[in-house]
C-alpha cells in the first residue's frame with residue numbers, strides 16, 4: 092500500500108516556555124489539559140526548557156499541586172502502572188502553583204512564582220497562558236495579563252464557550268483585540284482537534300464515491316449526536332451557568348456541522364480550511380425555538396451548588412438548516428445531553444432511498460457514519476440481500492476503527508492542540524468571525540429558550556427530541572438497539 096505524507100507531523104519546539112494554567116484545579120485541567128501536557132512531555136514534544144504554573148483562587152502548596160497532577164495522570168492519563176518514575180520526577184520538578192487568584196487589581200502570588208520559576212528560562216522565553224476557566228472570567232484574566240505586563244511574546248488560549256451570548260461575545264472580542272493581536276489568540280474547540288474530525292475531509296475529498304454524494308442530491312438528513320452518560324456534579328457551578336446548549340451545541344457541534352457542510356476549500360492548507368468553515372457558519376439559518384428541545388435530567392436540582400429552581404438544560408437537541416445550494420432542504424440534527432443512556436459522538440449522513448425497482452426498503456436507511464469518540468471510526472450501514480434463494484433484505488454494517496489504521500496512533504485532541512499552540516499553528520482554532528456567526532444563529536433561541544422537559548437519568552432523553560428527527564430516529568440509539 093502506498094503512503095503519502097502530507098505533513099511531517101509534530102516536532103519539538105525550541106523556545107523555552109512558561110505555561111500558566113488558569114483554572115488548574117478544575118475539571119478540564121484534571122481530565123484533559125494536565126494529562127495532555129504530560130503526554131507531550133513523554134513524547135519529547137515539550138520545549139527543552141519549560142515550567143508549568145497552575146493558578147487558582149485558593150492557595151495550594153507546590154507539593155500538593157504535584158499530588159493533584161499525579162492523581163489526574165493516574166485517573167485520566169497513562170494510569171498508575173504506566174507512569175515511569177524517572178519521567179515523573181523530571182516532569183514534576185517543573186510544576187508550581189500560584190494561588191490567591193489573579194486580576195487587574197491583584198495578581199495574587201502569580202508574579203512572584205513566575206519570577207522564581209521562569210526566571211531561568213532566559214530572555215527568549217514565551218508565555219502560554221491557558222484559560223481553563225468559566226467564560227465569565229475570561230475578560231478579567233485577560234485584563235490582568237495586560238495590567239501585569241504578561242502579554243508581551245505570549246500566546247493566550249481561551250477555552251470554549253468564547254462568550255455566553257451574542258452580546259457578551261462581542262464585548263469579549265473587543266476587549267481581547269484591544270489587549271493583544273489576533274495571532275496571539277488561540278480559541279480552542281477540541282472537537283476540531285479530534286483525529287476523526289480531521290479525517291472527515293480525507294474521507295470526502297479523497298474519495299470520489301463519497302464526495303459525489305456529499306449533498307442534498309443524495310443525503311436525506313445529517314445527524315451529529317453526542318449523548319453522554321457523564322454527570323455534572325464535579326463542575327456544578329460552571330455547568331449550571333452554561334447548560335448543554337452552550338457547552339456543546341453552539342460550540343463543538345456547530346463547528347463539526349460546519350466541517351461537514353463546508354464547500355471544498357481552495358486547498359487543504361490551514362487558512363483555507365478555516366475560511367471554508369467560517370463561510371458556511373455564515374449560512375446557518377438562525378435557530379427557530381420550535382425546532383429546539385431542551386431537557387433536564389431528574390434530580391439535577393438536588394446536586395450541591397445547583398439552585399432548587401434551576402432551569403438549566405442538561406440536554407439540547409436542535410434542527411438546523413444550512414442555506415447553501417449544496418444543503419438546502421437537508422435538516423442537520425444536533426443533540427447532546429448529560430446522564431443519558433449511552434456515550435457517542437457520531438456524525439451520520441443518512442442517504443435518500445434510491446429510485447429503482449426495489450420498491451419499499453426496510454425502514455433503515457443506508458448511511459455513512461463517522462465516530463469522533465476516542466480514536467475515531469468510520470462505519471457504513473448498507474441495505475443488503477441475505478444469502479439464499481429468496482429476496483430478504485436487511486441492514487448490514489462495515490466498520491473501521493481509526494486506531495487500526497497503520498501506524499495506528501494519532502495524538503489525542505488536547506495533545507495535538509497544545510502542540511499547535513507551542514508551535515504557533517492556529518489552523519484548528521476557531522476564528523472570531525466564525526464564532527460571531529455561531530452566536531448570531533443562537534441569539535433568538537438564547538433570548539427565548541423553551542422550558543426544559545424532564546428526563547430520567549440513564550434514558551435517551553425526552554421523546555420530543557426524537558420527534559425532531561422526523562421519524563428517522565437517532566442513529567446512535569438505533570445502532571445500540573441493533574447491538
Ligand SMILES: NC(=O)C1=CN([C@@H]2O[C@H](COP(=O)(O)OP(=O)(O)OC[C@H]3O[C@@H](n4cnc5c(N)ncnc54)[C@H](OP(=O)(O)O)[C@@H]3O)[C@@H](O)[C@H]2O)C=CC1
Pocket residue numbers: 113114115116117118119120122146147148149222223224225226227228250251252281325326327328329330338
Ligand atoms: N470539563 C470539560 O470536560 C471541558 C471543559 N471545557 C471548558 O473549560 C472551562 C472550564 O471548565 P471546567 O474545568 O469544566 O469547569 P470548573 O467548574 O471545573 O472550573 C475550572 C476552574 O476555574 C476556576 N474558576 C471558577 N470560577 C472562576 C472565576 N470566576 N474566576 C477565576 N477562576 C474561576 C476554579 O478554580 P479555583 O476555584 O481554584 O479558582 C475552577 O476549578 C470552561 O470554559 C469549559 O467550557 C472545555 C472542554 C471540556
Ligand SMILES: O=C1O[C@H](COP(=O)(O)O)[C@@H](O)[C@H](O)[C@H]1O
Pocket residue numbers: 281319321338339436
Ligand atoms: O467541552 C466539553 O467536552 C466534553 C466532551 O469531550 P470529549 O472529548 O470527552 O468527548 C463534555 O463532556 C464537556 O461537558 C464539555 O464541556
